[in-house]
Amino acid sequence: MDPVPSEGGHVTQQETPGADEFTDVDDTLARFRDAGYLADDRLATTVFLQTRLGKPVLLEGPAGVGKTQLAESLAEVTGRRLLRLQCYEGQDETKALYEWDYGKQMLYTQILREKINQVVEDAADLNEAVERIARQDSVFFSERFLAPRPLLEAISSEEPVVLLIDEVDRADEALEAVLLELLSEFQISIPEVGTVTARHTPYVVLTSNNTRDLSAALKRRCLHLFLDYPDTRRELDIINSKDTGLAEALAIRLVEIVRGLRELELRKSPSISETIDWARTLAVLGVKDLTADVLSQTLNVVVKYERDLEKAMRAIPSLVDPNAEVPESLGRGHGHGHGHGHGHEHSHDEAEPDGKAVRAAKDNPGRHAAAYGGTKGRSTSGSEGEKAARSVPAGQGSRSFAAGARKRPV
Numbered sequence: 001m002d003p004v005p006s007e008g009g010h011v012t013q014q015e016t017p018g019a020d021e022f023t024d025v026d027d028t029l030a031r032f033r034d035a036g037y038l039a040d041d042r043l044a045t046t047v048f049l050q051t052r053l054g055k056p057v058l059l060e061g062p063a064g065v066g067k068t069q070l071a072e073s074l075a076e077v078t079g080r081r082l083l084r085l086q087c088y089e090g091q092d093e094t095k096a097l098y099e100w101d102y103g104k105q106m107l108y109t110q111i112l113r114e115k116i117n118q119v120v121e122d123a124a125d126l127n128e129a130v131e132r133i134a135r136q137d138s139v140f141f142s143e144r145f146l147a148p149r150p151l152l153e154a155i156s157s158e159e160p161v162v163l164l165i166d167e168v169d170r171a172d173e174a175l176e177a178v179l180l181e182l183l184s185e186f187q188i189s190i191p192e193v194g195t196v197t198a199r200h201t202p203y204v205v206l207t208s209n210n211t212r213d214l215s216a217a218l219k220r221r222c223l224h225l226f227l228d229y230p231d232t233r234r235e236l237d238i239i240n241s242k243d244t245g246l247a248e249a250l251a252i253r254l255v256e257i258v259r260g261l262r263e264l265e266l267r268k269s270p271s272i273s274e275t276i277d278w279a280r281t282l283a284v285l286g287v288k289d290l291t292a293d294v295l296s297q298t299l300n301v302v303v304k305y306e307r308d309l310e311k312a313m314r315a316i317p318s319l320v321d322p323n324a325e326v327p328e329s330l331g332r333g334h335g336h337g338h339g340h341g342h343g344h345e346h347s348h349d350e351a352e353p354d355g356k357a358v359r360a361a362k363d364n365p366g367r368h369a370a371a372y373g374g375t376k377g378r379s380t381s382g383s384e385g386e387k388a389a390r391s392v393p394a395g396q397g398s399r400s401f402a403a404g405a406r407k408r409p410v
């Protein structure tokens with residue numbers, strides 16, 4: 001694609017063919033800001049480079065730091081259509097690429113029954129009849145009967161698109177292999193039809209919540225950025241930009257308190273969306289002062305696990321006032337007897353707080369279990385599966401790619 005013409009460093013949006021590209025990093029920052037997304041320089045630089053280099057962006061980081069929103073805002077500011085592939089474990093690649101429209105094929109064969117009968121009418125035996133039908137295969141396995149799913153839709157789109165491949169860490173290796181072909185060539189091979197090559201390079205955004213390591217091969221194909229919680233200034237800007245109704249002075253303190261909660265290394269740290277929710281909640285309650293009482297009463301807006309809640313409750317007084325005494329009722333000994341209700345073991349909570357392995361095991365209990373019984377390299381035991389997910393062998397990427405190449409020759 002042609003770069004944006006940059007006479008005088010200024011481009012009139014939506015008028016030139018390159019209107020969906022950015023002039024420079026500042027332009028990127030400004031246009032995202034106008035769309036309500038406050039990026040920092042690093043993120044804006046990555047997005048700017050992606051649009052110029054035609055490379056996918058891989059955003060890794062904790063939940064709620066604006067990874068998905070970035071793709072949505074990118075579509076908004078570039079005027080491109082957003083196509084989204086939400087990844088999940090056990091996802092069938094046909095759901096990501098394309099399916100044959102079985103219903104439509106059946107309908108056509110019903111309507112064309114007479115015609116089909118003519119084809120086989122004078123066949124000597126069953127074998128010959130099958131042969132004759134098989135010769136008509138290409139009629140029914142043609143583009144007409146193809147149902148594109150997000151990846152093929154992105155590649156075959158007449159218009160330039162943004163393709164969001166969300167939470168790719170939840171996908172299996174098989175799907176990751178399919179993605180490799182797509183991300184390096186921007187093409188998809190359909191054995192019955194041929195290779196579909198992108199008319200316009202899509203802006204691809206992959207996100208990962210870090211529940212497992214992604215293959216080196218996948219990372220190599222992408223501009224990689226770790227997106228962490230924003231600094232105080234930017235988080236405050238984000239809160240203020242959301243019209244939460246909370247006075248600025250209180251918002252500043254609230255951001256500080258949330259940052260303090262993040263230090264506690266909870267199983268699920270509060271993220272930007274939680275800070276926004278908390279600000280809205282406090283504004284609705286008409287709170288004039290952030291006291292330990294009012295914060296404790298509304299803490300469930302930002303902390304979602306019982307054990308985290310206990311930990312956070314204990315910390316609130318000292319976060320509000322570093323010299324505060326911890327009330328006896330919230331002190332030691334309160335927690336036990338609770339917190340066993342999630343149906344899986346918590347004994348590592350303190351040891352590996354909010355770590356990726358912990359999230360992997362807990363956010364989705366059973367994710368490494370049962371569904372994969374029997375498949376090579378997978379175990380039906382949850383803890384084994386978890387181990388496998390933690391330690392991805394270095395050669396995994398190339399193996400996945402090889403497997404993918406075998407499956408769908410170009």
Ligand SMILES: Nc1ncnc2c1ncn2[C@@H]1O[C@H](COP(=O)(O)OP(=O)(O)O)[C@@H](O)[C@H]1O
Pocket residue numbers: 036037038039062063064065066067068069070207238272273276
């Ligand atoms: N940089 C940002 N500017 C504006 N809003 C943001 C930003 N980052 C996060 N948010 C807010 O946080 C919410 C959660 O972000 P999301 O993209 O869903 O997180 P993730 O995909 O990383 O889990 C968004 O809907 C948005 O309201």
Ligand SMILES: [Mg+2]
Pocket residue numbers: 064067068069166207
């Ligand atoms: Mg997301």
